Amino acid sequence: MPNWETPLNEKNADAGADRRTQLRDRLIDIAQETVAAQGLDGLKARDLAAAAGCALGAIYTAFHDLDELILRVNARTLARLELALDAAFVDAEAEQALEAMARAYLSFARKEEPSWRALFEHRLPPGAPVPAWYADDRNRLFSRLDAPLAQLLPGKDATARAALAHTLFSAVHGVIALGLEEKIAETPPKLLDEQLGVLIRLLAAGLMMESARLI
Amino acid sequence: MPNWETPLNEKNADAGADRRTQLRDRLIDIAQETVAAQGLDGLKARDLAAAAGCALGAIYTAFHDLDELILRVNARTLARLELALDAAFVDAEAEQALEAMARAYLSFARKEEPSWRALFEHRLPPGAPVPAWYADDRNRLFSRLDAPLAQLLPGKDATARAALAHTLFSAVHGVIALGLEEKIAETPPKLLDEQLGVLIRLLAAGLMMESARLI
């Protein structure tokens, strides 16, 4: 058991910890590039160690699992996705904001398809709980829809709005996920653009009606 | 290369082929049970051979791959799903039929969650084409929506209707998939029921408006 409690008075008391986080970051960087280029299945412990210039076992001094490393990579992907959604968020009309975010989501999925797929392909071992920091990162995604929905449905309370945000996001995700999935249908890009527009038009019409009913 | 072209005049000329298909069916049966109980990851070649009472190599006399076996298992799952959707298809009002099918889809996903997940978790090796027989089985799913949509939108042509069916199915699938995905949100069952209802109400309202516009 290391002497964590009494760090010595040296200036580089926890130099070991520094090198640890340095290695962590380097491994996450490389894993991120690997996943972006070859998908989750392209991530191999030995290749990763070779690319990072460290020993195979060193990976397991920085992370408990490869799963933990993958969650870190996915967290970064989520952060990039948030940035992409925010960039699309023109706070003009609520309806247009929702459409812009849906289009941005499709655009991101296309541009970073392997990384985006990794968000949903990865499963932790059965019984392993999702780390709180990852759940938070993910929940922030849905909250992006909150402001437009509040504008569109002022009568709804916050929890109902959060549930609706989740539902709308899931619906858009479903269309995009199955549309990009070549195994399911191989939808031509133009058709997918069009069908996403159809979905949004249908949902928007429904929201308008909902809004009218609540008034 | 076996002498397929000239089966001999014996009564059990192709006894080998019979035993082959017999073994195939037995392996699919066992794999189906395994996937239903433990998910795709629970399917191991050695366990499968042991359960079937055959040699490890015998699996590869019946199937080229484990992937091929998995596709067969998934095809059976698709067939059961089709049955479940058909059972829910009360051909009364189109809107109610669509809702009933969505509810039946959620019910099936809950009752056979590991098998249902296997439909979407499984990926064939990169570059491998999807067998035509599997693509057909999958396309039949969407076609279930065609009749209600035709009733609801008589103006739309068949290809547009097929695309719309695909879109609606995908949206419902997205809500159910992310709702059942504990990694994403752990939606309480009652809330998921409710949100599926919300989605259907929104989409139905949109379809009504679409229908009105087309007339």
Add this chain to the structure above:
DNA sequence: AATTCGGCATGAACACCGTTCATTTTCTTG
């Protein structure tokens, strides 16, 4: 400064995976 000592990086080794193929076994055939 020499010497001990403790903690950490190391990569060979382990358990397990899907897949193959030399060997054995089985069956058909002349």
Add this chain to the structure above:
DNA sequence: CAAGAAAATGAACGGTGTTCATGCCGAATT
């Protein structure tokens, strides 16, 4: 019944993630 072809077998292969006895190195002590 013998000879040959055909098919089943499971040990072996190459690959995976993970572990842990080993040796190294830097710090503390005499």
